[in-house]
Amino acid sequence: MQVKGALRFILLSQLIIPFILLILGVLLGLYQVLARAGIIRSADFLGINYYQGLTLHGVINAIVFTTFFAVAFGNAIMLHQLKRPLKVGVQWASWLLMVGGTLMAAWAMLTGRATVLYTFYLPMVAHWTFYVGATLLLIGSLLPYFLDWIPNTLAWRRENPNAKLPLAVLGNLINFTLWFLIIIPLAVTVLFQMLPLSLGLASEVNPLLSRTLFWFFGHALVYFWLLPSYIMLYTMLPKLAGGKLYSDPAARFALLLFLLFSIPVGLHHQYTEGGLSSGWKLWHAFLTFMVALPSFITAFTVAASLEHGARQNGGQGLFSWWGKLPYWSREGDKWLFAYFISGLILFLFGGITGIVNASYNLNLIVHNTAWIVGHFHTTVGGLVTLSFLGMTLYLIACLRGVDVKAKPFALAAPYLWMLGFVIFEVALSITGLQGAPRRSNIGISYLDPSNELLYRGDWLFWSHVGALGGVIAVVGFLAYVVSLVGTLFAKPVRAPAIDFPIADAVHETPTPLVVNLRPWVTATLALIAISYTYPVYESMTRGIITKVPGYQSIENNLVPQQTLQEQTKLP
Ligand code: HEM
Numbered sequence: 001m002q003v004k005g006a007l008r009f010i011l012l013s014q015l016i017i018p019f020i021l022l023i024l025g026v027l028l029g030l031y032q033v034l035a036r037a038g039i040i041r042s043a044d045f046l047g048i049n050y051y052q053g054l055t056l057h058g059v060i061n062a063i064v065f066t067t068f069f070a071v072a073f074g075n076a077i078m079l080h081q082l083k084r085p086l087k088v089g090v091q092w093a094s095w096l097l098m099v100g101g102t103l104m105a106a107w108a109m110l111t112g113r114a115t116v117l118y119t120f121y122l123p124m125v126a127h128w129t130f131y132v133g134a135t136l137l138l139i140g141s142l143l144p145y146f147l148d149w150i151p152n153t154l155a156w157r158r159e160n161p162n163a164k165l166p167l168a169v170l171g172n173l174i175n176f177t178l179w180f181l182i183i184i185p186l187a188v189t190v191l192f193q194m195l196p197l198s199l200g201l202a203s204e205v206n207p208l209l210s211r212t213l214f215w216f217f218g219h220a221l222v223y224f225w226l227l228p229s230y231i232m233l234y235t236m237l238p239k240l241a242g243g244k245l246y247s248d249p250a251a252r253f254a255l256l257l258f259l260l261f262s263i264p265v266g267l268h269h270q271y272t273e274g275g276l277s278s279g280w281k282l283w284h285a286f287l288t289f290m291v292a293l294p295s296f297i298t299a300f301t302v303a304a305s306l307e308h309g310a311r312q313n314g315g316q317g318l319f320s321w322w323g324k325l326p327y328w329s330r331e332g333d334k335w336l337f338a339y340f341i342s343g344l345i346l347f348l349f350g351g352i353t354g355i356v357n358a359s360y361n362l363n364l365i366v367h368n369t370a371w372i373v374g375h376f377h378t379t380v381g382g383l384v385t386l387s388f389l390g391m392t393l394y395l396i397a398c399l400r401g402v403d404v405k406a407k408p409f410a411l412a413a414p415y416l417w418m419l420g421f422v423i424f425e426v427a428l429s430i431t432g433l434q435g436a437p438r439r440s441n442i443g444i445s446y447l448d449p450s451n452e453l454l455y456r457g458d459w460l461f462w463s464h465v466g467a468l469g470g471v472i473a474v475v476g477f478l479a480y481v482v483s484l485v486g487t488l489f490a491k492p493v494r495a496p497a498i499d500f501p502i503a504d505a506v507h508e509t510p511t512p513l514v515v516n517l518r519p520w521v522t523a524t525l526a527l528i529a530i531s532y533t534y535p536v537y538e539s540m541t542r543g544i545i546t547k548v549p550g551y552q553s554i555e556n557n558l559v560p561q562q563t564l565q566e567q568t569k570l571p
């Protein structure tokens with residue numbers, strides 16, 4: 001599928017802009033890991049305050065990079081699979097909103113006016129440009145879904161009344177349906193709580209309600225990150241491995257189960273929250289464990305597909321077929337396999353630590369400790385980032401009409417990243433269990449030997465191991481940058497076109513269960529209503545403190561808004 005003109009520019013920049021920001025994001029990660037080992041011991045580094053850097057790191061890596069990529073990948077998938085043009089006007093509008101919104105929020109963060117961390121919990125209050133910027137980014141990300149992808153799918157359906165919707169298209173539509181549903185509660189707290197406080201139109205808010213609305217969004221957000229990766233694992237990984245997808249209906253079933261179970265589970269981030277009753281927390285805990293179902297279906301389907309591919313390559317025996325996969329292949333697109341397999345290995349750690357996080361009782365031990373940081377760098381920082389980086393490189397090569405350059409670097413990158421984050425994960429899990437808090441510049445507190453009151457020498461060893469892991473991951477990222485920059489400036493050898501290595505399936509026959517989407521959407525909405533009505537009501541009425549004043553982020557400090565108002569009243 002050829003891509004030309006404005007559309008090509010838009011797609012390329014949707015991949016390149018977040019990549020450039022990610023360079024800053026990764027360097028800030030390096031700063032954090034060094035500060036948390038006491039190797040850098042100061043409140044700021046090169047003019048960036050620790051918490052300002054942490055906010056930038058979280059927002060850039062987990063929100064900006066992922067959202068831009070999901071839109072670019074969604075556009076590419078719809079274009080390639082449905083063979084229908086995207087509307088340039090819609091794409092420009094989306095691009096302008098996303099880029100404009102990102103710049104607004106970046107200004108607020110870089111000037112210390114939004115040092116509120118990436119979850120921007122109330123009563124911390126950022127400058128209004130941060131909230132408006134984030135809102136524009138999210139609205140922009142939804143335009144292609146409503147104005148291009150849905151109309152194109154309906155048109156495709158009219159032309160192909162009996163054909164199965166391509167798996168990648170189904171996955172992409174599920175992902176953005178989920179995205180739309182979860183943006184609604186986020187928009188409510190941003191527009192009716194955060195912005196009024198930030199603009200001085202309100203003097204007090206209910207932070208518990210805001211957090212409940214945030215986590216309605218926040219947990220499903222992780223599936224918004226993961227589903228593009230799953231689409232790649234289902235549709236492309238089997239082909240790269242040399243075989244076929246083991247079961248197409250199983251993949252569809254898993255995707256639909258993710259839609260069902262990824263939203264009504266947000267209270268598992270709020271187990272320690274005083275105002276919510278434990279029965280509802282337990283209900284959300286049960287539903288969280290239901291996510292194991294699609295996860296295990298995915299694990300089985302992906303492993304079976306890998307085995308199928310390996311046996312096509314001559315693999316034998318019960319386990320020795322694992323040796324016949326293209327771990328290090330420079331042939332054609334096969335380098336991409338390295339990104340998926342290393343992401344999957346990291347994801348194993350994420351799955352295991354995630355079970356601990358989701359358990360109502362065990363969570364109390366790891367909550368807000370370094371353990372959590374270890375966990376999500378193997379999920380969003382692991383499988384998600386690696387598959388997004390791999391696909392970014394792949395698509396840039398397609399859209400520029402070049403071959404991927406410096407392939408040994410491109411191949412080494414994911415393995416170094418994986419090695420680094422396995423070390424990081426183990427080390428941060430241990431320091432977390434020792435009690436090291438997350439979101440804390442511990443180099444100038446617990447790890448400062450001159451601080452007799454706080455000093456915890458026993459955290460030192462594993463904090464240094466964590467730093468080593470971080471450094472190895474950054475080296476992997478640099479290897480990636482070499483290949484990406486080479487590819488970006490290579491001389492084109494063919495016309496720019498999008499092509500994906502899409503696999504056929506061993507088992508194709510559709511089951512009625514996965515063909516009709518309406519019951520799934522209905523069940524999803526019903527489960528959300530059941531799981532959230534009472535907790536939202538409780539948040540509005542039972543909070544320990546239902547109304548509190550805001551604390552404005554000014555020059556990286558949080559200043560009580562009421563003090564500010566009194567100051568301005570002085571003659
Ligand atoms: C080599 C690369 C990276 C390193 C060394 C690194 C390191 C760190 C460290 C040490 C923290 C915890 C700081 C603290 O709690 O005080 C952190 C937080 C975080 N990281 Fe990374 N990271 C890297 C890449 C990534 C990537 C690729 C993502 C996501 C795509 C990511 C997402 C996050 C998020 C969401 C937080 C939490 C921010 C917050 O608490 O507000 N990181 N990172």
Ligand SMILES: [Cu+2]
Pocket residue numbers: 218219222268269
């Ligand atoms: Cu969660």
